[in-house]
Amino acid sequence: xxxxxxxxxxxxxxxxxxxxxxxxxxxxxxxxxxxxxxxxxxxxxxxxxxxxxxxxxxxxxxxxxxxxxxxxxxxxxxxxxxxxxxxxxxxxxxxxxxxxxxxxxxxxxxxxxxxxxxxxxxxxxxxxxxxxxxxxxxxxxxxxxxxxxxxxxxxxxxxxxxxxxxxxxxxxxxxxxxxxxxxxxxxxxxxxxxxxxxxxxxxxxxxxxxxxxxxxxxxxxxxxxxxxxxxxxxxxxxxxx
Numbered sequence: 001x002x003x004x005x006x007x008x009x010x011x012x013x014x015x016x017x018x019x020x021x022x023x024x025x026x027x028x029x030x031x032x033x034x035x036x037x038x039x040x041x042x043x044x045x046x047x048x049x050x051x052x053x054x055x056x057x058x059x060x061x062x063x064x065x066x067x068x069x070x071x072x073x074x075x076x077x078x079x080x081x082x083x084x085x086x087x088x089x090x091x092x093x094x095x096x097x098x099x100x101x102x103x104x105x106x107x108x109x110x111x112x113x114x115x116x117x118x119x120x121x122x123x124x125x126x127x128x129x130x131x132x133x134x135x136x137x138x139x140x141x142x143x144x145x146x147x148x149x150x151x152x153x154x155x156x157x158x159x160x161x162x163x164x165x166x167x168x169x170x171x172x173x174x175x176x177x178x179x180x181x182x183x184x185x186x187x188x189x190x191x192x193x194x195x196x197x198x199x200x201x202x203x204x205x206x207x208x209x210x211x212x213x214x215x216x217x218x219x220x221x222x223x224x225x226x227x228x229x230x231x232x233x234x235x236x237x238x239x240x241x
Contacts, residue, residue: 005222008046012221015039016214020207033075036210040071043217047224059103060224066096067217086192087138090146093185097153100220104174105156106165113162117155120182124151127186134193143189154182166230170223177219184212 019035044064052058070092072078073085080088124147128135135143157178160171187209191201223229 002225002227004050005225008221008225009218012039012042012046012214012218015042016211020210023206023210024203033077036075037068037071037077039214040068040217043214043221044068047221050225052224053227054229056103056229057224057226059099060220063096063099063103064217064221064224066092066099070096087142090142094146094149097149100178101149101153101156104153104160104178106160106163113159116158117151120151120154120158123182123186124148127189131189131193134195139193143193146185147189150182150185154178167226167228170226170229173219173222177216177223179216180212180219181216184209184216187212 015035016039019032019039022035023032044061044067047061047064052061069078070089073080073089073092076085079085128144128147131143157174160166160174163171166174187205191197191205191209197205
């Protein structure tokens with residue numbers, strides 16, 4: 001990990017700790033939301049300030065920008081007509097995960113590599129099943145579609161572990177980051193749609209959502225900032241590890 005990446009980690013962790021501390025301390029919701037948005041915006045601004053050599057890094061930059069925009073909608077800092085902020089935020093994150101998938105997926109998966117999708121697909125299906133009676137209107141289709149897209153993103157990132165296209169640290173950052181983002185969004189689904197949580201989600205759930213969101217996207221940011229994303233045979237073609 002280079003000097004730039006270490007500075008990024010320290011800065012983002014400090015800002016995250018501030019946001020989590022404000023939440024626990026009972027700071028007004030508006031201030032907590034501003035801190036949340038500041039965190040996601042900081043991730044994008046840092047990525048945008050780094051010179052990027054590879055196409056994958058530029059796609060991750062796009063994903064970070066879309067996630068920051070989605071956070072603006074979901075936190076209600078950026079209003080949407082007719083109360084459609086939730087749908088607008090989901091659309092932004094949906095596009096962000098498509099960008100991440102394009103950045104991380106390399107070539108056709110081998111037969112057993114396809115099995116790596118099973119834990120994500122199973123977990124996503126379990127979330128939809130648990131919330132099936134609480135999803136109404138457009139969300140009845142939007143939430144399953146969202147979980148399917150993020151399942152494909154997490155799977156694409158996990159397949160990097162068994163290939164030599166990216167350098168080892170980037171493979172681990174991609175796989176762990178995508179898995180954490182998947183877990184975060186599964187928790188967000190309960191925070192948004194599970195009726196007992198609709199008015200006041202449990203503090204533990206709120207802390208987990210915020211911490212995992214930043215941790216997952218921070219790992220993606222480290223990939224965008226990495227000066228040596230790939231090397232050797234993996235610089236041109238995906239090679240199975």
